[in-house]
Amino acid sequence: MYLNVHSQYSLRYGTMSIPALVEEAIACGVTQMVLTDINNSTGIMEFMRECDEKGIKPIAGLEFRKDKRLLYMGIARDREGMKELNDFLTEHNLEQKPLPDVAPAFANAYIVYPYGYSGQLKANEFLGIRFDQLNKLFNAELGELKDKLLALQPVFVADKIDYRLHEYLRGIDLNVVLTEVKTEDKCGRTDMFLPPGQLEAKFARYAFILDNTRNLMNRCVMDYPKGRINLNRRTFTGNKKNDRELLEKLALSGMEYRYGRSDKEALRKVKHELKVISELDFCAYFLITWDIIRYSSSQGYYHVGRGSGANSIVAYCLKITEVDPIELNLYFERFLNAQRTSPPDFDIDYSWDEREDVQDYIFKRYGSQHTALLGTMSTFKDRSIIREIGKVMGLPKSEIDGFTDPTRSRFNRENEAFRKITAIYERMANMPNQRSIHAGGVLITEDPITYYTALDLPPKGMATVQWDMYEAEKIGFDKYDILSQRGIGHIKMAVRLVEENQQRKIDIHQVKAFMKDPGVNANLKLGNTKGCFYIESPAMIQLNRKLACDSYLVLVAASSIIRPGVASSGMMGEYIKNHHAPDKVKYLHPVMEEQLKETYGVMVYQEDVIKVCIHFAGMDGTDADILRRGMSGKYRSKREFERLVERFHELALELGRPEAVIREVWRQVSSFAGYSFSKAHSASFAVESYQSLYLKTYYPREFMVAVLNNYGGFYDRALYVQELQRSGGIVHLPCINNSDSLVNIHGVDVHLGFVGVHGLNENFIELIPEERRLNGAYQSLEDLIRRTGIGLEQAIILIRVGALRFTGKSKKELLWAVHLLLGAKAKPSSSAELFAVEAKNYSLPLLVNTALENAYHELELLGFPLSMTMFDLLQTDYRGDIYANDLINHVGQIVRMVGQYVCEKTVHTKNDQKMWFGNFLDADGNTFDTVHFPNNTPVYPFRGKGCYLIMGKVVAEFGFASVEVLKFAKLPILPNPVIC
Incomplete structure (x- = not known):
């Protein structure tokens, strides 16, 4: 009898999670209900699963609101009806147009207007009346309206305490204190499930309303398939047989390219993988990924393929990855096992400025009805909740700051306001706060995606589903990860700069040659890797130096060892020690020696966890992989995970493993697995690291310019400028006659770009070099002003950063001049002058800027001094006893x-x-x-x-x-x- 039920996904409005909502409904004797969250269908699929499990009939719907005002509710008669409602909301979200006050005609969905709606009702439209509005029917002549009335009992909260939480959520949403939340901004105090029989009692005088409501709900059947099924695009060619044949053709052709014609081991592995891929129905997934790579390669884009799919020799032959599974002896079961229900992960990285075009291709190639970006759900967390609640309570900022200071926890416990905040915090923690967008997940579906969700249009401008990756997986969708990173941008631009500046072409994909290059490996061993993807941080430099890392295989291990799990378990030190003395390794158990000899008995990669679970504890491949995923946070069934933990210990004991050894093995597994990489993932990172390091070793100046122009990496901009100088680059301050928007390089001369000048308007960053290219070098300050229309404030920034030093005048002279030229004007005229008017010359005293003044200008406007070092700025000449x-x-x-x-x-x-x-x-x-x-x-x-x-x-x-x-x-x- 409940047509208008809301969960927490009615963001900052509803208070109950889907499981809590269903439990509350059961407690109140509810047998069927409609979930109608406000302007979203995020929770619909989860709601149906939960209701099916608990024996309640689920009905899907949506509540449509505009400017906080309830317009109408849509109730799906079936799966087609839900698609209609989702399509309707999607259209308005994507086109960014307001919802209409009157709903359109739906073929498979009902519309319920709130009582008081005066428009003409269509055949599928009704009026919902609340029990506190029934007095309006007294002595009324209902006529045809009698068949259109439905019982409307909205549900937003569980009880009176929940209602208070709702008020705080509304205050947070409206950014007002609690006393300013108006009645119309929140739900009614009775908007909850009523005790069994109470709703029927309230409508007892109007039993026909209850009958109407019951009849409508009885006509609704959510005819969605039960359980997880594959909802991804099922074929690439339109035919599964053709898919298999095309994948085999591409794989064998790629094998010849990678290994030559006579490599029997490669042929055996390719054929074995193709058989498993076909049996598991993953051909389309591989072909679509191949198609994405084919497109991006045709555009000249660089990519890095990683993830568990990089364990695949088929992926290597299709050029999805650059990781050779034979060379690295990659563990096939980490990539696929016969029980696996979802395809392996392919994380495809592109340069930050190329990814959007790849996504655009996917949308156009596979159709807007079948393609969407994956969403995420951000939640209320820790300090942010305390701050939000404190603001709603009207507390001053200083007091709220004190509540978030961990050093004041003892004092806070005695504070009444803090205790109140804590009580609210405990109920609000981890509640969904707002929908957002996943880092790179893309869904490509067989059926139109609006069967399962409405779509949002976040700032990125591409249609996005309203649920996250965990929900997607439970429903039956597997994502394609199209990601971006700065490291690829560094490589791409550096190659181009080398060609322009040194007239040398580099094939950056000859990575195997780079791996054997003595100069590259020497820099790796010495830690001369700043600016190089994944190996530039102090921790990574330190690890590589401790390992004396001078080869690809050692770097592959290092890329996973650096992850928090290995370090926190104490196994990083163990690995380094064993690496230097492999003949002295003490293995915990013979199985550990047999399975982990390559890594000296230390679990370094995710597949090592699977190996240990299978061979040491006797688990099957599926359970072992689920256990690994549970540790990495990618498997949300806590109950199932705990069962597998117990099974690990039980099976190991059955195999006669000593209890002490089991405990230590499990300690290492549990502390490590959640933070490790798969070996192929580490290898993919290592490939990219070698590409970066090759460029830094032989073309350091162009490489560092590329790092700066792709907005750096791990370090501050100043450090990369210093690296440029150490590599022989002569770095110049920005100059209106030599600089571009980005850093440029000509020979050994490097001019900083206008982008790095703090406070300089984006318009002038682009306009100044563009005008120079079109009409020649600037002759003077006056010429700059005349040609660009620059104002006083922006001109002063350029003068102070030294960008007009070519004039031969000091900064102080130029500042005098610019104030005389522009001081009385708010903004110079942008109209062209018929004749160039010479500026008046004034006789000025000698005005000289000191080196110290210049350094302070640079600190302010660039973030670092270029004309002096930070050591030159010290008051002391002391530089330490040792270096x-x-x-x-x-x-x-x-x-x-x-x-x-x-x-x-x-x-x-x-x-x-x-x-x-x-x-x-x-x-x-x-x-x-x-x-x-x-x-x-x-x-x-x-x-x-x-x-x-x-x-x-x-x-x-x-x-x-x-x-x-x-x-x-x-x-x-x-x-x-x-x-x-």
Whole structure:
């Protein structure tokens, strides 16, 4: 009898999750109900699954609102009706037009208007009347209206306490304090399931209304298939037999390209994989991925294929990936096993500025009705909830800040307002807050996707489903991951810059040659990898140096070892130690030696978890993979996961494994698996790392320019500029006659671009170089103003950053001049002048800018000084007792160093205390690392960018030296002189 039920997916309005909603309905004797969340169908499929499991009849619907005003409810008669409702909402979302006050005609859905609607009702349209409106029917002549009245009892909350939570949600949504939430902005106090029989009692005098309602609901049947079925596009060619034949043809042709004609091992593996792919009905998935790669390659786009699918030799032969499964001895079962119901993951990375075109191709190739981006659901979390609740309560910002400060937790517990916030927080935590867009997931479906969801149009401008990847998987959809990353942009642009600047063409795909290059491997071993994808962070540099990493295979392992799971389990150190002394490895059990000899008994990759579960604990491949996925957060059935954990221990005991060994193996598995990569995934990253490192080794200047122009990587922009200078680049300040919007390079001369100038308007960033290209170099300040129409404020920025130094005038002279030219004008005229009027010349005293003034201008406008170093700005000439390259010779000694701050990383100890890792440059520009233990750093904290005096003990591990900090303090710089 409930036609208008809402879940938490009525965002910042409804309070009950789908399971809670169904449980509450059961408790109130409800046997059928309609889920009608506000302007979305996010929860419909989950609702149907939950109701089917609990024995309630689910009916799907939507509530349509405009400007917070209820227009009407749509109730699907069947699957076709739900599609009609979703299509209707989708049309208005995608075209960004308001919903109409009157619903269109639906063939398979009913419309229910709120009582009071005065329009003409169509055959499938009704009026919903609440029990508190029944008095309006007293002595009324109903006539034809009698058959159109339905009982309307909205459900938004579970009880009175839930209603209070609802009020807070409304306050958060409207961004007002609780007392300013108006009656019309929230639901009624009785908008909940009523106890059994109570709703019928309220309508007892109008039993025909109950009959109408019951009859309508009885006519609704949600004829969706039960359980998970494959809803992805089922064929590529339109015929499964043709799909199989095309995939085989492409794979065998690709095998010849990759391995030659006579490689029997490759042929055996390809044929075995093709058989399994066909049996599991994944041919279309492979072919569609191949088609996406084919298109992007035809456009000249670089890509990196990774994910578990990169374990596949067929994927390698189709050029989806660059990872050779034979060379790496990749574990087939991590990619596919006979029990697998979903295809393997392919994560396809493109340059950040090319991905959107690839997505656009997918939408056009496979049709807008069958293609959509995957959504996500962000939730209320931790501090954000406290802040939101505090604002709704009307608390001052300072008090709210105190509530989010973990150091004040003892005081907060005594605060009544904080206790109230905590009570609300506990009910609101992890509730859905807003819909968003997945990082790169794309769905390609067999049936129109609106059978299952309405579509949103987020800022990205492409149709997006209203649920997330977990719900997609449960319904029966598997995503294609089309991702972007800056690293590919670095590579693509660097190759182009080398061709333009040095007239050399590079085939960046000759990765196997790069892997054997002594110069490239020497830089890898030395940690000279800043700017290179995945191997540039201090932690990765440190790991590679400890491993003395100088080969592809070691780098593949390192790419997974760096993940938090291996490090937190203590197995990173174990791996490094065993790597240097493989003959002294002590294996936990003979099975571990048999399965993990390649990684010295240490679980490094995700497939290692599967191997251990299968061969050590005796689990089957499906359960082992589900266990791995559960640890990585990709499997949401907690009950099933806990059953598999118990099964791991039970089966291992049945096989006679010693209990102590089982406990230690499980400790390693559980602490590691959620944060590891598959081996193929690591190998894909390593391939890209080698491409970057090759460019940095032999074309460092062009490479670093590409890093800067693709908006950097792990480090601040200043560090990449320093890397440019260390590689022999002569870096110049922006100049209106030499700079472009981006950084450019000519020979060894590099001009910073206008993009990096803080405060410079985007219009002038593009206009200044474009006007110069069209009409020649600028002759003077006056010429710049006349040709670009630049105003006073923007002209001052260019003068202060040094962009008009070609004039031979000092900044102060130019500032005088620009104020004389533009000081009295709000904005110069944009109309063309008939005659160029010479500027008046004035006799000025000698105006000179000091080097220190210039450095401060650069700090302000670029974020770093270019004409001086940060060390030059120090008030002291002291540069430390030793430099970075000499650290290894002072192990065990207390030293004093001066370092320029690069970055820091905060970690938590086992006792939940904070400790820090720092990264610094010495005066020669060489890097060194610091460790800050909890007992020291609060006394001597980081204070942002600048140079620090560091006192600490030199320690070394596997030949890598760092400093355990005892004291450190930020050093003062020369004061900013009086500047214009």
